[in-house]
Amino acid sequence: MPEPHERLDEAMNHRRLELRLKWRDLANAAGITYEALRSIRRGESRPTEITARALDDVLRWAPGSVYAILGGGEPTLLEALPAGEDAPTSPAAGTLSPNEALRRVVRASARELGVTPDGFDEAMRLARQDLEASRTPEVVRTDLSDLVRLGRAEAGLSLEAVAAATADQASGDRLIEADWLDRLERAALSPGEHPEYPHLDALAIVLQLDPIRVQDAAGVQFLDVHTVWSSDGQIRGMAEGELSAEDAAKMQELMRLYRKAPRLDG
Numbered sequence: 001m002p003e004p005h006e007r008l009d010e011a012m013n014h015r016r017l018e019l020r021l022k023w024r025d026l027a028n029a030a031g032i033t034y035e036a037l038r039s040i041r042r043g044e045s046r047p048t049e050i051t052a053r054a055l056d057d058v059l060r061w062a063p064g065s066v067y068a069i070l071g072g073g074e075p076t077l078l079e080a081l082p083a084g085e086d087a088p089t090s091p092a093a094g095t096l097s098p099n100e101a102l103r104r105v106v107r108a109s110a111r112e113l114g115v116t117p118d119g120f121d122e123a124m125r126l127a128r129q130d131l132e133a134s135r136t137p138e139v140v141r142t143d144l145s146d147l148v149r150l151g152r153a154e155a156g157l158s159l160e161a162v163a164a165a166t167a168d169q170a171s172g173d174r175l176i177e178a179d180w181l182d183r184l185e186r187a188a189l190s191p192g193e194h195p196e197y198p199h200l201d202a203l204a205i206v207l208q209l210d211p212i213r214v215q216d217a218a219g220v221q222f223l224d225v226h227t228v229w230s231s232d233g234q235i236r237g238m239a240e241g242e243l244s245a246e247d248a249a250k251m252q253e254l255m256r257l258y259r260k261a262p263r264l265d266g
Helices: 004-018 025-032 032-040 049-058 067-072 098-113 116-136 143-155 159-165 177-186 197-207 211-223 247-259
Strands: 225-229 236-240
Touching: 004 025, 004 067, 025 032, 025 049, 025 159, 049 067, 049 098, 049 159, 143 177, 143 197, 159 177, 177 211, 197 211, 211 225, 211 236, 225 247, 236 247
Parallel strands: none
Antiparallel strands: 225 236
């Protein structure tokens, strides 16, 4: 006599084939991982009430069918989907989006817990508050923007004056335009407008800034590339992402170990 999980596996397999679902489609639609579904099929875990109800929904079984099978009974087929009910996704349509999978899980949970529409709205409001509170604010770097803005102020130059100073003497074409420079100083450049080496060199010359410092600031602001200098200031190392003091010290030690040894005469 087959084990309860074997009966459930056989019933789900038969039903998913009728609905033209892959196992992974079934897992996604039920809001569980493929591995969790496989564990249920193998009898390594028993589905929770919420998971069982979600599987019932996706397989178009009446509520309680999964547990009925595990108890030796048979599933009850729904004659038709209720009004507004979405059909499970077939391989032709691809897997469910995360939003749709979440909607189905929430819907099954609300039914299971007997949540009223008003109570559901309140629960969603509180859940949204929790998500907003846990969201990590995006950090906007302004390293180059600050350097250029302060450098221009110290030089006493207007946006137009800086732009004019970058004009080619022969053609008159400007390498930097005043409106672009304004957006740079406000850290409002779009990704397609990020400065390249000629722009950085021009800013360094016109504003009399250290070219290396300008490049370092641009790397941090636009590429999240951070520079670490050797202790003697002769070697520059770069790393993606901001380094801790400990990691920066390790990079400096590597630069010390691998830099060329001085040549000996004689």
